[in-house]
Ligand code: ATP
C-alpha cells in the first residue's frame with residue numbers, strides 16, 4: 001500500500017468575471033436560487049464540478065451541481081422539494097419539475113491511501129471537498145454572489161491548456177476508485193483534451209484494477225457514453241488504452257482482429273443520430289453487438305448447409321449477448337431481451353441468404369421500430385442495404401419518415417421481499 005503526500009493548496013486562486021467571462025445568464029436559475037437560499041441561511045454554497053468546467057468551455061452544462069457546508073438533514077430542512085439519496089455517497093436531490101439539482105455536503109474524501117473507497121460520507125472543508133474530486137478541470141468552484149471562479153488545484157489553467165490531470169497522485173486516485181479511469185477516457189473523447197503524462201502512465205499501470213470496481217457503475221458510464229455523441233472515439237480509446245479487454249473481452253478481440261471495424265463504423269453513425277435526439281440504449285447496445293452476431297452466424301452457415309430460421313438466430317443472439325457481457329456485467333434482463341429482439345429482426349429485414357426482395361408484411365412486434373432504427377444505421381454504413389430499409393419502412397409507415405420509438409415505461413417495481421425478523425419463527 002502506498003500513500004500520497006496530499007498537497008494542500010492553502011490559498012486558492014480567484015478569477016474575477018472579466019477574466020473568466022462566464023455570463024450569469026448561462027447559470028440555471030433554479031441552481032442560483034438554491035445557492036442563494038443556502039447562503040442566506042448562513043451556509044457556504046458554490047456551483048461545482050462539470051457545470052463550472054462546461055461554462056468555462058462555453059458549452060451548455062448538462063447539469064448544475066452544488067457543494068455546500070450544510071449537512072444533508074440541514075438541506076432537507078431548508079427545501080420542501082428535497083429528498084436524500086445514496087448510502088455510499090449521501091446526497092440531496094432537489095426537484096424542480098423534471099429537473100433535479102444535486103446538492104452535496106463538503107466532504108473529506110481523499111484519505112491519501114491507495115485502497116478502494118467504499119463509503120464517502122466524511123464531512124470536510126471546502127478545500128478538502130475539492131481534493132477528493134477526480135480531475136483538476138472538475139475541481140473548480142463558482143461563487144455566484146461574487147461571480148468568481150475559485151481554484152485550489154490548477155484546474156483553471158488546465159481548462160485553458162486543455163489538459164486532463166488527476167487531483168493528487170494519479171495511481172493512488174485510480175486505485176481508490178477505478179471508475180475514474182473510465183471517466184478520464186470519457187473526458188478525453190468528449191473534449192479532445194490531452195492527458196498529462198503522469199496521469200497517462202498511471203492509467204496504463206492501473207488498468208487491471210478496473211474489474212475491482214462496481215460493474216453497475218461502469219455499465220452506467222458505458223451506456224451514457226453510447227448516448228453521448230462521442231461513443232466512437234470513447235470505445236476506440238478504451239481499446240487503445242487497454243481497458244476494453246478486461247471489461248468486454250469479446251468486443252476487444254473483435255477490435256483487435258478487424259481493421260475495418262464495423263462496430264466503430266456503426267457507433268460513428270449512432271453519434272451522428274444522437275445529436276438529433278438520443279437513440280434508445282437498446283438500439284445502441286445492439287449496434288455494438290450486431291457485427292459479432294453476424295460474424296458468428298456466417299461462420300455457422302459455412303459449416304451447416306441448412307438455412308437458419310429466426311428461432312435459431314434468436315438463440316444465437318442470446319448466446320452472443322451473454323458471452324459479450326457475462327464476464328463482468330449483468331445486463332438487466334429487460335434490456336438484454338430488447339437487444340435480442342432487435343438483433344433477430346435484422347435477419348427478418350435482410351435474410352442471411354439474401355432472398356430477392358418481396359413486399360414484406362410488417363410484424364406486430366412493438367420492438368420492430370427499434371430494429372428499423374438499427375437497420376437505418378447499418379444502411380448508412382453499407383448503402384447497398386438501403387433498398388431493404390426503404391421497403392420495410394414503407395410497408396410499416398407508408399411515406400412517413402421512421403418515427404422515434406415510443407418511450408419505454410419504467411420497469412414495474414417488484415414488491416420488496418419482507419425481511420424476516422429475528423423473533424419470527426423459522
Ligand atoms: P458530466 O458532464 O458527464 O455530467 P461531470 O464531471 O459533471 O460530467 P458527474 O458524474 O456529474 O460528472 O460528477 C460531478 C462531479 O463530481 C465531477 O465533476 C467531479 O468533480 C465529481 N466526481 C464524479 N465522479 C467522481 C469520482 N469517481 N471521483 C471523484 N470525483 C468525482
Ligand code: MG
Nearest residue numbers: 050051062063
Ligand atoms: Mg455532471
